[in-house]
Amino acid sequence: MDWQKIVIHHTASPTEVQRSGKNVPVDAAMLREWHRTKGWSDIGYHFVIMPDGRCEEGRPLYRPGAHCNVGRRNHIGIGVCLVGNFSETEVPEAQINGLVTKVLQLMKAFKMSIEVVELHRDVPEAATECPGRYFPVDVFKKKLKEQNDAIR
Ligand SMILES: [Zn+2]
Secondary structure, three states: OOOOEEEEEEOOOOOEEEEOOEEEEOOHHHHHHHHHHOOOOOOOOOEEEOOOOOEEEOOOOOOOOOOOOOOOHHHHEEEEEEOOOOOOOOOOHHHHHHHHHHHHHHHHHOOOOHHHEEEHHHOOOOOOOOOOOOOOHHHHHHHHHHHHHHOO
């Protein structure tokens, strides 16, 4: 794969669902199950950021994703997804921090600059609000820039 972009998403789902009367977290395993139910081969995202900031592995990076069907992003873009619906609620600070950490790792691993990081809705021709209207884009970009400058 020739990764040139990092595309940020949200699941637009609750962070927990009920299974047999118990609350279980929406995580990479559950998203994999949901996406396979749609007939996909695997979870569509490469990484999943949990509400507490932990990162779970999704689809392996040697395979194209299934997270953005315009602008060739499935082939050139690493898909990173936050669990939650940020059209309805705010993103927990721990989750933003976890996202920043993961994105910095990916930028470093693939020698990408900060300009490659984009929100799903900012991909040309993408008709979506993803990752949600409450996604704190200014805070995210500020933290990313600060930490990126700090490791140079
Ligand atoms: Zn998205």
